[in-house]
Amino acid sequence: MKHNCLFQKEEINRGLLDFLDKSPVSFYAVSNMRQMLDAAGAERLLEGTRWELEPGGMYYVTRNDSALIAFRLPADGDANGSGTMAGFQIIASHCDSPFFKIKTNAQITSEKNYLTLNIEKYGGMICESWFDRPLSAAGRIVVRTPEGVETRLVCIDRDLLIIPHLAIHMNREVNDGYKINVQKDMMPLFAGVSADADAAQTADGAFLQLIAEEGGVRAQDILDTDLYLYSRVRGTMLGLHNEYLASGRLDDLQCAFASLKGFLAAEVGSSIAVHCVYDNEEVGSGSKQGAASTFLKDVLHRINAALGGDEETYQQRLVNSFVISADNAHAVHPNYTEKADPTNRPVLNGGIVIKYNASQKYTTDAVSGAIFREICEAAEVPVQTFWNRSDQTGGSTLGNISTSQVAVNSVDIGLPQLAMHSSYELTGAEDTVRLVKAAAIFYAASLESRGDGNYRLTMCE
Numbered sequence: 001m002k003h004n005c006l007f008q009k010e011e012i013n014r015g016l017l018d019f020l021d022k023s024p025v026s027f028y029a030v031s032n033m034r035q036m037l038d039a040a041g042a043e044r045l046l047e048g049t050r051w052e053l054e055p056g057g058m059y060y061v062t063r064n065d066s067a068l069i070a071f072r073l074p075a076d077g078d079a080n081g082s083g084t085m086a087g088f089q090i091i092a093s094h095c096d097s098p099f100f101k102i103k104t105n106a107q108i109t110s111e112k113n114y115l116t117l118n119i120e121k122y123g124g125m126i127c128e129s130w131f132d133r134p135l136s137a138a139g140r141i142v143v144r145t146p147e148g149v150e151t152r153l154v155c156i157d158r159d160l161l162i163i164p165h166l167a168i169h170m171n172r173e174v175n176d177g178y179k180i181n182v183q184k185d186m187m188p189l190f191a192g193v194s195a196d197a198d199a200a201q202t203a204d205g206a207f208l209q210l211i212a213e214e215g216g217v218r219a220q221d222i223l224d225t226d227l228y229l230y231s232r233v234r235g236t237m238l239g240l241h242n243e244y245l246a247s248g249r250l251d252d253l254q255c256a257f258a259s260l261k262g263f264l265a266a267e268v269g270s271s272i273a274v275h276c277v278y279d280n281e282e283v284g285s286g287s288k289q290g291a292a293s294t295f296l297k298d299v300l301h302r303i304n305a306a307l308g309g310d311e312e313t314y315q316q317r318l319v320n321s322f323v324i325s326a327d328n329a330h331a332v333h334p335n336y337t338e339k340a341d342p343t344n345r346p347v348l349n350g351g352i353v354i355k356y357n358a359s360q361k362y363t364t365d366a367v368s369g370a371i372f373r374e375i376c377e378a379a380e381v382p383v384q385t386f387w388n389r390s391d392q393t394g395g396s397t398l399g400n401i402s403t404s405q406v407a408v409n410s411v412d413i414g415l416p417q418l419a420m421h422s423s424y425e426l427t428g429a430e431d432t433v434r435l436v437k438a439a440a441i442f443y444a445a446s447l448e449s450r451g452d453g454n455y456r457l458t459m460c461e
Contacts, residue, residue: 012258012436013245013429014237016253017237025096026279027065028138029256030065045061047061047298053303054073055074064288065140068095069296070275072266076270086271087319087408089269089272090296092276093325093327094277095277095279096283097248098123099423100119101226102119102229103118103119107190119188122228123282126421132162133162133233135229136229138153139154141211141217142223149223152216156214160190191206235248244429247424248424254432262436262439262440262443267440271445274296281327291402296402300314320446323363323399323411324411326414329346330346330417331350333418340389341387341390344387346384348417349431351376352431353386354372354412356387356412361394361400375457379434386414415431415432416431445458
């Protein structure tokens, strides 16, 4: 393992906060990961071209500009130390978060002097957390150019919008469990319109014009958009000893960032290291760039083929492969300790969480849990365990969805956090470092199957 600033808590977490602030939506998260990989010397591949891969080479490919898979090949052939076929060491996370998508024809004129935007929920967010804070818009636009249709990323980097609460004098039930109606209560205020008729007419296309200016195009050349609201509240370290991190989008960019840092820090091992980041986990993963898609399977097949393998070789590789599904986990809440399981009670900064579920909403079983514990022991990082209370239904994640396409042993893990799916979440600074260390150990290791439930895990010396 490379011992440098990658494993210093302050350095890692300041880097994470900067990454979070620069990644308001999944398109920007992928763009920022691309920049990190480019800086490390990775070569970009395109799905529509032939892949020529070299031993020891580091590569990445994107899909839809919102999902990314990076991989590194062994330096000496494609067999592990025992002479069997090298497998894939995969960490999968996701880069989307719950927020609001801005609809087509978004502007709404209210009472002749307010402009609001028409939005729709994306994912299961805590709506209350979006009120009364500065917001803006980011995403991508699709534009007509002389060369054809092109996509461009746009981010309005200033405080632009706000969703104001109704005053308590007009909503006395607001503190007693008021039910929010998204279409009525959550339209963000965009602009004030003068009573002058010409000014009001000009304002009709004000939002699209603003987006066009940001994208460097004419408004009439914008064919379509994927735009979202994002919170402008910056991330920060806090607590008596700066032991906590507070930011938007920690679920799941904390895991995506930490696993990429581990990927870049890892020694080149005898397995094929794979860093996989999906989109659309918050809405079920059922897109061409989600965990239910063929994205990971397609990439693994192409790696195997580029190394001279066939379908038989591919199946041999899968037997020696392992997936860490990394998606943040619930910590025990200090104000609601009764909500946690009686005996499995993760806390912030207590270590990486292994997640279990009897109904297989998480993929962890005794074998995969044991393998991951071995990895964490080698990395000298603590582990915790999470089960839902038996009288509560928990959420699911990308692990069991992804393994429906690539059937390999898999463990579901996460970093403990509070306020999950709020616009501003809370997690532990120590745990970011721990996942970086565990990822670096994992990516340099190799796994050899000796039949169902029997494996040899070899760490890189």
